[in-house]
Amino acid sequence: MWRAVGVYRLIALVYAAVVIVRDHHRYAHPGGGLVALTVMAAWSAPATAAYARAPARRPWVAGADVAVAAALILATRLVDTAARIDHGAGTLPLCWAAAPVLACAVAGGPWAGFAGAAVLSAADLLERQALPRNTFNGIVLLLIAGTVGGHVVRLVLRAEAALDRAARREAATAERQRIARDIHDSVLQVLALVSARGRELGGEAAELGRLAGEQETALRTLIALPPAPAPDGRLDLRTLLEPLAGDRVTVSCPAQEVLLPEAAARALAAATGEALDNVRRHAGPDARAWVLLDDEGEAVAVSVRDDGVGFAAGRLTEAAEAGRLGVAQSIVGRVAELGGEAAVLSAPGRGTEVELRIPRNEVGHHGR
Amino acid sequence: MDADAHSEKTGPGTVDGGAGSGGTRPGTVDAGAGSGGTRPATMDAGTDSAGTRPETVDAGGPPRLLVVDDHPIWRDGIADRLAAAGLPVVGTAGDGAQALRVARATRPQVVLLDLHLPDLGGAEVTRRLLAADPSVRVLVLSASGERQDVLDAVTAGATGYLTKSASLEDVVAAVRAAAAGEAVFTPGLAGLVLGEYRRLVTAPEKETPRLTNRETEVLRLVAKGLTYREIAERLVLSHRTVQNHVQNTLTKLQLHNKAQLVRYALEQGLG
Numbered sequence: 001m002w003r004a005v006g007v008y009r010l011i012a013l014v015y016a017a018v019v020i021v022r023d024h025h026r027y028a029h030p031g032g033g034l035v036a037l038t039v040m041a042a043w044s045a046p047a048t049a050a051y052a053r054a055p056a057r058r059p060w061v062a063g064a065d066v067a068v069a070a071a072l073i074l075a076t077r078l079v080d081t082a083a084r085i086d087h088g089a090g091t092l093p094l095c096w097a098a099a100p101v102l103a104c105a106v107a108g109g110p111w112a113g114f115a116g117a118a119v120l121s122a123a124d125l126l127e128r129q130a131l132p133r134n135t136f137n138g139i140v141l142l143l144i145a146g147t148v149g150g151h152v153v154r155l156v157l158r159a160e161a162a163l164d165r166a167a168r169r170e171a172a173t174a175e176r177q178r179i180a181r182d183i184h185d186s187v188l189q190v191l192a193l194v195s196a197r198g199r200e201l202g203g204e205a206a207e208l209g210r211l212a213g214e215q216e217t218a219l220r221t222l223i224a225l226p227p228a229p230a231p232d233g234r235l236d237l238r239t240l241l242e243p244l245a246g247d248r249v250t251v252s253c254p255a256q257e258v259l260l261p262e263a264a265a266r267a268l269a270a271a272t273g274e275a276l277d278n279v280r281r282h283a284g285p286d287a288r289a290w291v292l293l294d295d296e297g298e299a300v301a302v303s304v305r306d307d308g309v310g311f312a313a314g315r316l317t318e319a320a321e322a323g324r325l326g327v328a329q330s331i332v333g334r335v336a337e338l339g340g341e342a343a344v345l346s347a348p349g350r351g352t353e354v355e356l357r358i359p360r361n362e363v364g365h366h367g368r
Numbered sequence: 369m370d371a372d373a374h375s376e377k378t379g380p381g382t383v384d385g386g387a388g389s390g391g392t393r394p395g396t397v398d399a400g401a402g403s404g405g406t407r408p409a410t411m412d413a414g415t416d417s418a419g420t421r422p423e424t425v426d427a428g429g430p431p432r433l434l435v436v437d438d439h440p441i442w443r444d445g446i447a448d449r450l451a452a453a454g455l456p457v458v459g460t461a462g463d464g465a466q467a468l469r470v471a472r473a474t475r476p477q478v479v480l481l482d483l484h485l486p487d488l489g490g491a492e493v494t495r496r497l498l499a500a501d502p503s504v505r506v507l508v509l510s511a512s513g514e515r516q517d518v519l520d521a522v523t524a525g526a527t528g529y530l531t532k533s534a535s536l537e538d539v540v541a542a543v544r545a546a547a548a549g550e551a552v553f554t555p556g557l558a559g560l561v562l563g564e565y566r567r568l569v570t571a572p573e574k575e576t577p578r579l580t581n582r583e584t585e586v587l588r589l590v591a592k593g594l595t596y597r598e599i600a601e602r603l604v605l606s607h608r609t610v611q612n613h614v615q616n617t618l619t620k621l622q623l624h625n626k627a628q629l630v631r632y633a634l635e636q637g638l639g
Binding site: 184197251292296 | 446558566588
């Protein structure tokens with residue numbers, strides 16, 4: 001961006017030099033034209049360098065830039081003849097004066113660009129003391145260049161930043177996945193081994209094994225990427241159910257993604273989580289649970305089964321009447337809201353089974 | 369279905385010098401074809417060499433094991449634990465190529481295979497192991513989170529799948545079942561196989577295998593953690609029938625996979 005402004009400044013400087021050298025013998029003070037040219041050349045180099053290298057000082061440099069250009073414009077009346085000026089001859093800096101406006105726009109956005117253009121336009125008017133057509137056109141162009149230029153620069157910078165952020169995020173995700181794979185293949189396996197071996201040995205080793213097991217779980221959670229929806233807003237239900245697995249909970253899923261609208265996936269996962277909470281609370285301390293995710297195509301079914309104490313069929317209604325079945329009701333409610341159904345099967349001593357099934361109504365989202 | 373009967377041959381295992389000496393077991397272990405027990409139940413008593421390991425309680429000829437895993441700590445750890453539990457590990461390997469070499473030298477009956485190997489994919493190793501010796505049983509023992517790899521290995525002919533977090537008890541039972549020619553169906557594997565059949569229903573390929581309603585029912589129950597006995601009870605079937613249903617679901621997938629490979633080879637002019 002700054003390079004573009006620098007290139008513009010250089011070209012404009014060359015153009016101004018050609019015109020001044022060509023016309024200087026017609027000026028009231030020929031030497032004055034050359035002095036102005038020297039000032040322009042002398043200012044251009046350090047200004048360009050300062051813009052490029054010192055981002056913090058850009059507003060000051062831009063201000064000085066505008067001041068130098070305004071001074072040169074005003075100096076035109078001292079150097080050139082009144083007749084030529086009235087006849088519409090250009091100001092001394094000519095189109096070089098647009099360089100500071102562009103610089104303002106790049107440094108400070110549309111309003112800074114507009115302000116720079118306004119200052120130089122005022123200088124121009126002051127110098128002319130009239131508003132001939134081409135000066136008017138020049139002023140309008142300068143104001144537009146400053147404002148629009150600043151706006152476009154803002155957009156470009158914003159797009160660049162967004163692209164940069166996206167690239168960074170992608171790189172970070174890829175790196176994280178790589179680390180997760182490595183940890184999975186090394187540390188986690190050793191921790192799992194230590195935990196299993198410790199439990200086998202018993203005594204103090206069992207305590208160490210238990211600690212290793214806890215660390216394994218913690219590390220596994222740490223390296224797991226948070227479930228993120230696909231661009232179409234659907235979410236792989238597996239990524240929500242898998243973290244529910246644990247020491248006493250087995251989660252079985254297909255190898256293929258099970259995509260559902262994000263809200264539906266989250267509600268189904270939440271219902272599954274509540275069913276597992278129920279197992280922990282009511283099925284007995286030794287109960288184990290199995291979660292099965294079955295993608296039937298037309299519908300998605302999740303079942304939560306435990307081998308706990310279970311309950312008699314009548315007890316469910318009894319409990320509901322006594323208002324003690326809040327959790328089960330909330331599971332049924334969640335699934336019903338998605339147009340699905342929930343069934344609870346149980347018998348004393350034979351565990352409990354909760355089947356959640358929600359239909360896939362969107363056309364084209366079947367299969368897989 | 370025959371377990372191989374060449375057990376007199378012993379090879380220099382990379383870990384186990386001891387248990388390899390002198391025939392590890394006299395007879396074949398093939399209980400799967402005959403009797404209907406869940407356990408392989410090889411009670412043919414008395415191999416004298418079994419006494420090399422102090423912890424060996426089960427005197428019935430234990431199956432010869434090969435452990436393939438690229439992680440040395442894990443590999444040696446599981447080998448020690450299995451040996452302590454009375455299953456002699458006749459060899460270990462750290463990559464696929466080595467696994468094939470060691471398998472040729474030690475003639476294991478069961479290969480415990482990690483799917484994460486530096487050189488070959490798990491499915492490829494499975495295929496080559498079986499090509500070299502169709503009687504070998506490949507049991508996938510892998511970290512979770514590699515579902516597609518597990519499924520690929522199983523359709524390539526692996527006989528079962530356990531996660532590395534499985535207890536030693538489970539691993540030992542699985543090895544014995546595998547040696548007996550039974551499919552080792554954990555709930556996780558049942559979920560994968562069920563999912564694969566669900567996928568095949570909508571797959572563009574022709575002549576994909578399908579599950580019967582009964583098979584679907586049985587597979588779902590396995591995935592929900594019911595034992596064969598519980599399933600038999602619930603569906604009023606014999607234990608043996610449940611076992612056959614489960615075995616069928618796997619066999620159909622493996623045959624389909626094989627047919628696809630042959631078709632592909634013919635199309636490529638390799639046949």
